[in-house]
Amino acid sequence: MKFILKILKKVLLGLGIVIGVIFLISVIFLYTSPQFGGKASDEKKQSYTKSDNYTDGKFKNAGNISTEMSFKDMMKATAGMLKKIPNARPNHSLQVQKIDSVSIDNYKGEARIIWFGHSTFLVQINEKNILIDPMLSDVPAPHPWLGSKxxxxxxPIAIEQLPKIDVVLLSHDHYDHLDYESIIKLKDKVEVFYTPLGLGNHLLAWGIDDEKITELDWWENTQLYGLTFTSTPAQHFSGRGLSDRDQTLWCSWIIKSSTEQLFFSGDSGYGAHFKEIGEKYGPFDFAMIECGQYNELWSEIHMFPEETAQAAIDLKTKSMMPIHWGAFKLAQHSWTDPIERVEKKAAELSIPMVIPQIGEPVLISKPVAASNDWWK
Known part of the structure; x- marks a missing residue:
């Protein structure tokens, strides 16, 4: 018996040491990894108090809609993530249309978009290159071990081969939208970064000059190159670590030229803000609207596909493209469920919709995809 207890003590001691080492490594990683970004100075925090969206040291949604999950819901979500979902990922690597830097750099045609999967876009308009939410790494997480590929x-093109980027638009600071490695590779070829309030602190921590960063509150805009960029509401939340929940704002974006007007939703639950944006700025020529990574447990912060279609109606857009799908598994639905459901609802509501293959250029004036049903 004494021998067994002695062995048990050694096992428990060894287990305790392993747990302690893992905990120590985790703490060091949390406090030293640049992935987690930067924090606002006291002076900047004071400036955020002028925003209607900032209360008690945190940013908030319109109507004070809570995005906090109860412990019970967190357990449900965790259990759900452990379940095997049929067709959760494609059974082979998705084919993409390749593009080269010369074709991008020399492009002088009418306004067009190129989708890189998920929510990353290159918008070419007024002979300028605008990159939206450039997440071009393999895994949307602070470390490759913490997410799926x-x-x-x-x-479609290696990030190093991209030509000069005139504007980078960022919608919020989650890893599938704000990627440290992509920003580091891009920063020397980007003219300016436009972000919602607070997000610029991450860019500053990553070595980007303050002069290149403009933070905007909802409904604020800035002009450059004959284009107007307007930050508009979204219903979401923010945070990259364990202690920075809602320390930065989230937003959607409008890009307006003299002849076109585009909308990009960022991440958002369905709400009255879509109709408000449509009434203030619509109609839009083209809208890129979130459609994917949804769950009943977080319906306040991510739309279901049927709501994506309704948002297009609210926005008064001439044509709609579903985004936030086709790249990563971040929720418990099949990888084609978003596109199948939104396609059905859009047909019911007679909403013109385009679903290009990753890397396929789409003209704003004629939003037609050559590669129909490529996901099938």
Whole structure:
């Protein structure tokens, strides 16, 4: 018996040491990894108090809609993530249409978009290159071990081959939208960064000059290159670590030229803000609207596909493209469920919709995809 107890004590001691080492490594990682970004100075925090969206040291949604999950819901979500979902990922690497830097750099045609999967876009308008939510890494997480890989092994173009980027638009600071490694590779070829309030602190921590960063509150806009960029509401939340929940704002974006007007939803639950944006700024020529990574447990912060279609109606857009799908597994639904459901609802509501293959250019004036039903 004494021998067994002695062995048990050694096992428990060894287990305790392993747990202690893992905990120590985790703490060091949390406090030293640049992935987690930066924090606002006291002076900046004071400036945020002028915003209607900032209360008690945190940003908030309109109507004070809570995005906090109860412990019970967190347990449900965790249990759900452990379940095996049929067709959760494609059974092979998704094919993409390759593009090269010369074709991008020399493009002088009418306004067009190129989708990189999920919510990353290159918008070419007024002979300028605008990159939206550039997440071009393989895993949307602070470390590759903490997430699942992208559905396509190769991007349409390597990030190093991208030509000069005139504007980077960022919607919020989650890893599938604000990627540290992508920003580091891009920063020297980007003219300016436009972000919602607070997000610029991450960019500053990553070595980007303050002069290149403009933070905007909801309904604020800025002009550059004959284009107007307007930050508009979204219903979401923010945070990259364990202690920075809602320390930065989230938003959607409007890009307006003299002849076109585009909308990008960022991440958002369905709400009255879509109709408000449509009434203030619509109609839109083209809208890129979130459609994917949804769950009943977080319906306040991510739309279901049927709501995506309704948001297009609210926005008064001439044509709609579903986004936030086709790249990563971040929720418990099949990888094609978003597109199948939104396609059905859009048909019911007679909403013109385009679903291009990753890397396929789409003209704003004629939003038609050559590669129909490519996901099938």
């Amino acid at each position: 992208r559905f396509n092994e190769e991007p």
